[in-house]
Amino acid sequence: MREVGHFIGGKIVAGSSGRKADIFRPATGEVQATVGLASADEVRMAIANAAEAQPKWAATNPQRRARVMMRFVDLLNQNMDELAELLAAEHGKTVPDAKGDVQRGLEVAEFAIGIPHLLKGEFTESAGPGIDMYSMRQPLGVVAGITPFNFPAMIPLWKFCPAIACGNAFILKPSERDPSVPVRLAELMLEAGLPAGILNVVQGDKVAVDTLLTDPRVMAIGFVGSSDIAQYVYATGAAHGKRVQCFGGAKNHMIVMPDADMEQAANALIGAGYGSAGERCMAVSVAVPVGEKAAEALLERLVPKVEALRVGPSDDPDADYGPLVTRAAVDRARRYVDLGVEEGASLLVDGRDFRLQGYEDGFYLGPCLFDHVKPNMAIYKDEIFGPVLSVVRAKDYAEALRLPSEHEYGNGAAIFTRDGDAARDFVANVEAGMVGVNVPIPVPLAYHTFGGWKRSGFGDLNQHGPDSVRFYTRTKTVTSRWPSGVKEGAEFSIPVME
Numbered sequence: 097m098r099e100v101g102h103f104i105g106g107k108i109v110a111g112s113s114g115r116k117a118d119i120f121r122p123a124t125g126e127v128q129a130t131v132g133l134a135s136a137d138e139v140r141m142a143i144a145n146a147a148e149a150q151p152k153w154a155a156t157n158p159q160r161r162a163r164v165m166m167r168f169v170d171l172l173n174q175n176m177d178e179l180a181e182l183l184a185a186e187h188g189k190t191v192p193d194a195k196g197d198v199q200r201g202l203e204v205a206e207f208a209i210g211i212p213h214l215l216k217g218e219f220t221e222s223a224g225p226g227i228d229m230y231s232m233r234q235p236l237g238v239v240a241g242i243t244p245f246n247f248p249a250m251i252p253l254w255k256f257c258p259a260i261a262c263g264n265a266f267i268l269k270p271s272e273r274d275p276s277v278p279v280r281l282a283e284l285m286l287e288a289g290l291p292a293g294i295l296n297v298v299q300g301d302k303v304a305v306d307t308l309l310t311d312p313r314v315m316a317i318g319f320v321g322s323s324d325i326a327q328y329v330y331a332t333g334a335a336h337g338k339r340v341q342c343f344g345g346a347k348n349h350m351i352v353m354p355d356a357d358m359e360q361a362a363n364a365l366i367g368a369g370y371g372s373a374g375e376r377c378m379a380v381s382v383a384v385p386v387g388e389k390a391a392e393a394l395l396e397r398l399v400p401k402v403e404a405l406r407v408g409p410s411d412d413p414d415a416d417y418g419p420l421v422t423r424a425a426v427d428r429a430r431r432y433v434d435l436g437v438e439e440g441a442s443l444l445v446d447g448r449d450f451r452l453q454g455y456e457d458g459f460y461l462g463p464c465l466f467d468h469v470k471p472n473m474a475i476y477k478d479e480i481f482g483p484v485l486s487v488v489r490a491k492d493y494a495e496a497l498r499l500p501s502e503h504e505y506g507n508g509a510a511i512f513t514r515d516g517d518a519a520r521d522f523v524a525n526v527e528a529g530m531v532g533v534n535v536p537i538p539v540p541l542a543y544h545t546f547g548g549w550k551r552s553g554f555g556d557l558n559q560h561g562p563d564s565v566r567f568y569t570r571t572k573t574v575t576s577r578w579p580s581g582v583k584e585g586a587e588f589s590i591p592v593m594e
Contacts (some may be wrong), residue, residue, distance in 0.1 A: 098129040100275045102138065102299055103282040105145045106292025111299065113138060117272045119310070122188030122419035123409035125457035131275050134300035139267075139307040142296040146238045146265035147313050149293030154235045154263035158212040161261055164211045166545055167288035168257075172202045175284065179277060183248055184410035186274035188419040188459065189372045191410055194249075200539070201253025204560045207542040208261035215262065227577045233569035235263030236315040236339070240308045242259075242329065243278070244321045245271035245421050246375045246481075252278050254546070255318050258564035262287075267314065268297045269304050273421055309333050316568065318559070319343065320377070322479075323462045323505070323551045330554035333582035341555035341567055342546060343478040346507030348383045349500040350536055351522065353493070353513035354390040360534070361512040362397035366509075368536035369485040370405055372461050373417045373424070377552075378508050378530075378537045382469075383487045384496045395444070395467060400439065402445045402465045402485070409455060419459040420482060426459050429482025433464050436475040436486075442467040447483065464513045471499065493518060506549030510536050529553060 100119065101110045111132015119129040134142075153161075172179070180194035189197070215233050223229040241255035248270060256266040270278040275297075282297045298304055308314050309332045316339040319329040323344030333340035350368065352361045368380035383398075385391035408415030420426050430448050437443050447462020461483055463592040469476050469486040476486055490496035500509040510532035511522040519533045529548040532538030540546050540561065547558030 097127070100129055100131040100279060100299060102134060102141045102142065103279050103295075103297035103502070104293075105296070106286050108279065111138070117301070119273065119275070119485075120422060120459070121185060121187055122421055123185075123379070123411075123455060125423065125459060128185070129276070131272050131299045132306045133272065134298050136303055136307045139298050139300065139304050140311065142267055142298045143238060143308075143311055143313050145293045146267055146296055149291055150235075150237055150263075151264035153260075153265065153291055153294050156263070158215050158261075159261075161263065162209050162211050164285075164289045165205055165211070165257065165261055168285055168290075169202060169205050171284045171288055172198065172205065179249060179280060181411075183274065183277045184281065184418070186554055187245065187248060188275055188410055188421055189375075190412070190415050190418050193372050193417075194410070197247050198249045200542075201250035201257075204254050204543040204564075205257045206385060207560065208257040211261040211565075214562070215569070217571075223575070224577075226469075226580060227575060229573070229575050231264070231573040232572050233565070234572055235569055237264060238267065239316040239568060240263045240267040240269065240312050240314050240318070242305055242308070242317065242319045242321070243271065245273040246372070246377070247436045248274045248277045249281065251320050252281060254560050254564075258560065259568040260290065260294060262565060262568040264568055265294045266296070267308060268295065269300055269308060270297065272299055272301060275299050283569045286540075292345055305329070309338070309384055309559075310336050312336070314338060316340070318567075325525060326554050327551075339558070339567065343377070343553050343559065344551055345505055346377045346379075346548060346552050347382060347505045348378060348380050348501050348508040349384055349479070349503070350375055350380045351496045351500075351508070351509070351511040351513075352383060352385045352394055353492075353511065353515060353518055354387050354391070355514045356512040357514070358390075358393045358397055361394060362401055364510075364512065364536035365509065366401050366405070370402070370417055370483045373420050373461070374429075374483045375420060375481055376537075378539055380510065380536050381485060382476065382499070383485060383492050384499055385487065386490050386493055386496050388489065391487065395487065399444055399465065402463045405463045407450060407460055409452075409458070417483065420461060422457065423459050423487065425482065426461050429480055429484060432475050432478065432480045432482070433484060436466050436473060436484075437473070438470070439473045441469045441473060441475060441486070477504075497522060497526060501525070504550060505552045507552035508532070508538055508548065510534075510538060529558075
């Protein structure tokens with residue numbers, strides 16, 4: 097059986113810890129490969145390799161680093177089909193959705209090509225008599241990223257592309273559930289001209305995570321996953337003197353105003369709520385129609401669309417979404433649907449008993465749609481991470497605005513309306529880090545920044561965009577005066593610029 101190893105020092109290295117995890121094919125439920133889980137010593141070997149390679153890479157001028165990223169973008173485009181099929185086979189999302197996964201990561205690699213401009217500092221001539229002042233951005237050294245199963249291409253690319261372009265060496269610890277694409281990305285970076293050791297991939301679990309969090313040679317950590325683990329990574333990394341950015345769970349709301357185009361809103365909810373089987377941190381899992389008339393008009397369109405969704409294996413070109421990543425993920429989502437029924441919500445579409453002929457052992461869950469969900473219910477409060485959409489009816493706009501604003505998560509929110517005043521007020525006042533106006537999944541493009549508020553985000557700086565350059569560099573400010581401008585005699589008062 098195939099075994100996925102680590103990628104250290106420019107080559108694949110078999111795991112030596114003796115610990116392994118199964119990699120399933122979600123479409124069929126079979127084990128298709130295993131992955132070696134690193135010991136602390138294996139992680140430290142990767143860190144040592146990165147630490148040795150990084151100084152020479154940092155000394156490489158930004159334009160040459162950008163050329164590596166340019167070649168890497170070309171290779172991603174050339175290998176798009178291979179990457180998408182490999183990703184879909186391990187994750188379960190459809191192949192077109194997998195291509196989108198790669199594409200949104202590729203766009204951050206494109207952004208990183210601009211690193212010569214992005215690293216430019218500031219300069220002030222004659223800040224004082226004979227004094228010039230300037231700042232520069234320098235890499236941190238060895239940095240690391242811990243990435244989730246639901247975007248095995250996009251989020252690693254979001255992490256390592258800016259970090260490497262800035263002159264750092266990067267240790268990637270991807271999810272052990274779908275680890276093959278991250279290794280392939282590292283191979284393509286090497287093919288693009290990246291020196292060996294600048295991007296290392298270490299497969300593993302909590303042992304690998306804790307080693308990265310505590311090793312003093314790792315200067316910064318980026319994480320995406322559940323909020324409880326995000327808080328643990330943030331607290332542990334910060335306690336060990338590291339710069340940390342962590343992104344956690346979400347419960348994204350879509351407000352549907354009475355004047356909205358209901359057909360457009362229903363279609364948006366179908367794609368945003370059930371795409372990738374709901375296994376997205378930006379999935380819309382709560383629809384909030386404002387007023388009873390709007391609720392009935394929305395559900396009149398929504399219910400038949402949900403019932404008509406086609407669930408199939410990831411290589412089915414007609415499938416709207418595929419299986420979940422593991423049997424445990426299916427069981428968890430199904431338990432939440434059971435709980436929603438027990439709590440009194442109305443289950444309008446019940447996908448719990450869905451079975452796909454010929455794929456009975458696959459990790460499938462049919463679409464589920466709840467109505468009359470209340471804010472005190474678990475299906476509203478918790479992130480389900482499955483194809484489950486909840487409708488919470490709001491009596492007016494003020495109540496609709498409060499729902500996402502008062503939720504513990506603050507990743508994304510959207511409003512569908514024709515009213516510019518309502519949209520402007522929502523954008524200004526909703527407590528969420530990313531907001532859409534007639535856009536259901538408001539994921540910013542690569543040259544803006546991605547990040548949620550409250551328990552969706554921990555740390556001061558977000559992912560990609562200008563924040564990524566700030567996160568992966570530190571500023572050095574220089575005050576320079578040459579002898580011709582030096583006054584005679586010592587100065588004992590604090591310097592001032594006259």
